[in-house]
Amino acid sequence: MTKLCLIEDDAIMGEALTQRLELEGFEVDWQRNGAAGLAVLLKTGPALAVIDINLPDMSGIDLFERLLAESADPPRCLFITGYGTIDDAVRLLKLGAADYLTKPLNPAQLIARLRALTPARHRTCVDDPCLGLSPAMQRIEVELERAARHPESPVLIRGESGVGKEVVAQRLHQLQCPRAHFVAINCAALPEGIIESELFGHEKGAFTGAATLRQGVFERAGDGLLFLDEIGDMPMPLQPRLLRVIQQRRLIRLGGDREIEIAARLVFATHQDLEGLVRSGRFREDIYYRINVLEIVIPPLRERPEDILWLTERFIDDFGRRFPDEQRRPTDDDISRLLRYHWPGNVRELRHLLERACIMGDGTRLALRLPGEAEPGGSAEVTALKAQARAGERAAILAALADQDRNLSEAAAALGVSRKTLWQKMKRYGISR
Numbered sequence: 359m360t361k362l363c364l365i366e367d368d369a370i371m372g373e374a375l376t377q378r379l380e381l382e383g384f385e386v387d388w389q390r391n392g393a394a395g396l397a398v399l400l401k402t403g404p405a406l407a408v409i410d411i412n413l414p415d416m417s418g419i420d421l422f423e424r425l426l427a428e429s430a431d432p433p434r435c436l437f438i439t440g441y442g443t444i445d446d447a448v449r450l451l452k453l454g455a456a457d458y459l460t461k462p463l464n465p466a467q468l469i470a471r472l473r474a475l476t477p478a479r480h481r482t483c484v485d486d487p488c489l490g491l492s493p494a495m496q497r498i499e500v501e502l503e504r505a506a507r508h509p510e511s512p513v514l515i516r517g518e519s520g521v522g523k524e525v526v527a528q529r530l531h532q533l534q535c536p537r538a539h540f541v542a543i544n545c546a547a548l549p550e551g552i553i554e555s556e557l558f559g560h561e562k563g564a565f566t567g568a569a570t571l572r573q574g575v576f577e578r579a580g581d582g583l584l585f586l587d588e589i590g591d592m593p594m595p596l597q598p599r600l601l602r603v604i605q606q607r608r609l610i611r612l613g614g615d616r617e618i619e620i621a622a623r624l625v626f627a628t629h630q631d632l633e634g635l636v637r638s639g640r641f642r643e644d645i646y647y648r649i650n651v652l653e654i655v656i657p658p659l660r661e662r663p664e665d666i667l668w669l670t671e672r673f674i675d676d677f678g679r680r681f682p683d684e685q686r687r688p689t690d691d692d693i694s695r696l697l698r699y700h701w702p703g704n705v706r707e708l709r710h711l712l713e714r715a716c717i718m719g720d721g722t723r724l725a726l727r728l729p730g731e732a733e734p735g736g737s738a739e740v741t742a743l744k745a746q747a748r749a750g751e752r753a754a755i756l757a758a759l760a761d762q763d764r765n766l767s768e769a770a771a772a773l774g775v776s777r778k779t780l781w782q783k784m785k786r787y788g789i790s791r
């Protein structure tokens with residue numbers, strides 16, 4: 359559990375926050391005044407502190423300055439400020455405080471910020487969800503724990519592209535057989551000519567070009583986990599053979615005659631409407647029933663706002679770990695934009711977008727740009743309009759100069775600008791006298 363010290367003199371607020379933070383999995387030490395709070399921060403070394411800036415015995419600034427002077431490894435401090443103390447909060451940020459939030463406090467926002475601030479070393483695996491914070495992902499985590507105890511049953515993972523189907527398969531592997539192989543194959547990406555030998559393997563000399571024996575993925579996975587992605591794209595001619603292998607858990611390599619036992623856990627995934635494929639005759643109904651034993655459905659990211667925040671924090675943390683000098687932090691505005699966007703590319707899109715936002719960011723600021731939003735300084739349309747306006751302005755200056763026999767003062771008067779302004783614009787547009 360992440361240790362957190364709450365320093366808040368208001369009894370109602372202190373109690374409400376303590377309850378909420380404990381429900382969210384923090385270990386809370388609530389102190390009612392600055393001196394007692396400071397003592398706890400110095401003695402017990404929590405990972406985080408939430409501090410009201412207006413305390414009865416000292417100001418938040420005094421407290422923070424003393425903490426910095428006396429502690430070699432101070433916790434990350436988030437201050438709560440009232441309307442009149444924003445200036446102090448800004449001063450605190452300059453001194454090195456992690457963040458501040460204004461009253462009235464939005465508890466969900468506080469939790470999101472605290473999770474973002476929790477240093478990785480203070481997170482423990484037990485209370486740190488592996489797949490996400492949303493109820494849907496927590497449910498999947500529980501389903502995976504159950505599935506891990508029944509390795510003989512196939513698993514079918516469904517969800518839009520980029521929702522994390524492979525990540526879920528990896529989690530199952532971690533729960534079930536972390537030391538055994540994890541082999542992944544994308545049935546849609548393999549050319550039809552080689553998919554059969556890639557799946558089932560071939561003996562030496564089985565066909566022209568088969569110079570050596572090759573094991574297929576079913577064999578290579580050993581007693582680990584075989585992840586067959588995009589199963590809906592399995593070519594129809596191969597499906598009867600696949601069905602036999604799944605059913606009998608045995609195979610014969612191409613060109614071979616010996617049966618080989620399959621020990622691997624079989625996990626299938628698809629973003630397609632398998633039922634529709636069955637109806638249109640492109641996917642065999644018998645395979646559909648055979649693989650659809652333990653079905654796990656991952657909802658799209660736009661339906662899991664908690665995960666948008668949780669994943670954002672993870673991806674930004676990852677970046678910060680790789681580039682310790684570049685610690686970014688989302689602003690409130692970044693967070694609301696991330697929550698508003700509809701994420702057609704799901705987690706993959708979020709990951710790529712944040713990678714870019716971290717790389718292009720500056721200081722703690724992310725350079726967040728979401729598809730469809732106007733670029734800073736204007737969208738393409740605005741840019742084109744500006745270019746047009748500039749061209750028009752240049753033409754007007756040239757015309758005024760010609761009209762006034764290139765007399766600068768008279769041209770400026772005709773244009774209604776000062777002589778200095780005209781001269782500056784001429785320089786910008788490359789117009790000589």
Ligand SMILES: Nc1ncnc2c1ncn2[C@@H]1O[C@H](COP(=O)(O)OP(=O)(O)OP(=O)(O)O)[C@@H](O)[C@H]1O
Nearest residue numbers: 489490518519520521522523524525629705706709
């Ligand atoms: N819960 C998660 N935690 C961390 N990263 C995640 C999570 N879910 C997805 N990702 C990241 O998002 C990207 C897409 O995930 P993944 O490949 O598992 O999706 P998928 O559903 O299998 O996609 P596709 O349908 O295109 O094969 C990867 O970079 C992955 O690391």
